[in-house]
Amino acid sequence: MALAFCLASGCSVSEQAIQAGRTGFPMRFVLDKGRDLKETVSGNTFVATLPGVHPVFGEALTIRVRGLQAESIREKDPQKAALAFDQRLALRRAMDSARRVELRNLERGKGGFWIWADLYLDGRLIQ
């Protein structure tokens, strides 16, 4: 019966079965631009899905880029608001034109469900 069961299932092993050990956590996340990058919130913040992370934690996660200063889109001062839109556009274009978008050194942010990360575009640290 076991043999029949094994043959019927192709004698392969389910992911659950082999994931009984200690899973290592990746230190870098390479984002699929089409699938993982969602929206750009400001000149230093965007929303993305982290591949390989449970959707409860990794889907549509707000990511703030470490080392980038940016004005808020909600700024009331028209000059600062214009600057904020320019910065947002610049970040969006930079990510769109890069072949490889990578996040490293992820760290939990304070006071909300967001994270700090180093952004690497085509292997270059953006800051």
Add this chain to the structure above:
Amino acid sequence: MGGPLPGRSINPMITRLNLACGEDCIQKRRMKKILLSIFPLAFFALWSSHAFGQAPGRAGDSRKFKLSPVAKISSSEKPTMDGRRLTTDLLIDGKLPKDGWRSTWTAWYKINPAFVFDLGEEKRIGIVRIYFQPWDRGDELAELKVEVSRDGENFVDFNEYEGFVADRGKGAWAEIDLRAVKARYFRLSPKFQGWGHLWGEVEFWEIAN
């Protein structure tokens, strides 16, 4: 009103058979009947637990794996502590060492080796598993760098992994989810903190579907 109750009708054939057979015989028949009715149920239960039980940890992930044999292994550093007997070949022999000192653990004391695994041909690898034993501290296997190559010479950085914590003096599997990497050569470069490295086995799981 006076007719037989439903389900209570007597089958004359069964009665005749029962009369020809003793009490033991009837019991055996009953057992056989029960077993025959249980068998398809048990098979269905097993099948369904396999089919639906592989609902993976991550939603939408329905990968199936099969163990991929390693054709050749090489190490940048020779094993220490009885390294002539306990060589790197033991990492791909399919046998797990026993917990504790010393069994057949291949050891690298205070050094970080880099291993190159040749799978013989290009394969789509989903998961790599390492059977290791932390000795001085639970998080002795501090970091693991994974590089991949198609020709064995030009290696591309794939990723680095951390968070391998296990009980000291006990063998444990460390798993790395590579998603789906197509390559023939895999270079694993572990970094220790504490004693060094005690490794027992390395497995490469190919994506079967």
